[in-house]
Amino acid sequence: MNIALIGYGKMGHEIEKIAIQRGHTIVSIIDVDNINDFESDAFKSADVAIEFSTPASALNNYRRAFAAGVPVVAGTTGWLEHIDEVKKACEENGKTFFYASNYSLGVNIFFVLNKYLAKIMNNYPDYDVKMEEIHHIHKLDAPSGTAITLAEGVIENIDRKDNWHLETEEKKSDLAIHCIREGEVPGIHEIIYESEADIISIKHDAKSRKGFALGAVVAAEFVKGKKGFLGMNDMLKF
Numbered sequence: 001m002n003i004a005l006i007g008y009g010k011m012g013h014e015i016e017k018i019a020i021q022r023g024h025t026i027v028s029i030i031d032v033d034n035i036n037d038f039e040s041d042a043f044k045s046a047d048v049a050i051e052f053s054t055p056a057s058a059l060n061n062y063r064r065a066f067a068a069g070v071p072v073v074a075g076t077t078g079w080l081e082h083i084d085e086v087k088k089a090c091e092e093n094g095k096t097f098f099y100a101s102n103y104s105l106g107v108n109i110f111f112v113l114n115k116y117l118a119k120i121m122n123n124y125p126d127y128d129v130k131m132e133e134i135h136h137i138h139k140l141d142a143p144s145g146t147a148i149t150l151a152e153g154v155i156e157n158i159d160r161k162d163n164w165h166l167e168t169e170e171k172k173s174d175l176a177i178h179c180i181r182e183g184e185v186p187g188i189h190e191i192i193y194e195s196e197a198d199i200i201s202i203k204h205d206a207k208s209r210k211g212f213a214l215g216a217v218v219a220a221e222f223v224k225g226k227k228g229f230l231g232m233n234d235m236l237k238f
């Protein structure tokens with residue numbers, strides 16, 4: 001496949017390596033210095049663009065890729081307030097867009113486990129629940145996109161929680177998400193249930209960025225020939 005990369009930072013470099021290993025060709029790489037390459041023939045020749053840039057630039061990059069007729073696999077987090085516009089472009093204008101707050105297989109297994117545990121814990125109100133996420137110091141958004149997906153999995157299944165809240169529980173019905181930024185940590189997420197008697201916790205600890213990059217390339221292979229707004233549930237079918 002011909003793949004374009006939008007955003008050539010830590011993830012862009014990792015994705016380039018894996019895409020080449022899997023036999024793909026990188027036809028265009030767009031970063032801040034060549035932002036007008038969306039209009040280039042090279043970019044337009046891509047079967048799909050994989051976008052890992054910044055929360056502030058993501059939406060405009062999706063718009064420009066759509067205008068060039070190139071489907072998007074999106075990894076940037078922190079732009080979800082614009083999700084309705086992207087869904088509309090898919091539903092009304094036949095665009096193709098794949099989004100995952102986390103592309104690693106392990107995290108997506110963890111998402112399923114999180115919902116399953118929350119369903120059980122719904123029956124045990126003596127346990128309060130909170131979340132902790134740790135990432136490298138360069139991360140721009142907090143909480144992480146993964147933490148938000150995990151929080152939604154808890155809130156959907158635990159009647160006594162109806163909202164997530166950064167750092168603290170303002171109300172008993174809030175799920176507190178404590179965010180720590182330190183060193184070069186690729187990403188740790190832990191959901192903690194605590195009663196007077198004990199603690200039950202589940203934790204995912206990414207060893208590197210490789211799992212995210214591989215998942216994004218596999219998603220790029222998956223979107224070929226498809227239309228609409230797609231995600232990991234369409235691809236993995238747990």
Ligand SMILES: NC(=O)c1ccc[n+]([C@@H]2O[C@H](COP(=O)([O-])OP(=O)(O)OC[C@H]3O[C@@H](n4cnc5c(N)ncnc54)[C@H](O)[C@@H]3O)[C@@H](O)[C@H]2O)c1
Binds near residue numbers: 031053
């Ligand atoms: N969904 C996932 O699985 C997953 C995994 C890891 C990281 N992420 C997210 O991906 C994003 C990128 O992460 P990273 O670690 O590669 O960050 P990074 O800071 O290393 O790289 C971002 C790159 O985007 C470039 N950029 C800035 N503005 C741009 C623009 N307008 N157009 C194109 N490129 C632009 C920067 O110059 C930089 O090279 C972040 O939002 C991060 O949270 C998601």
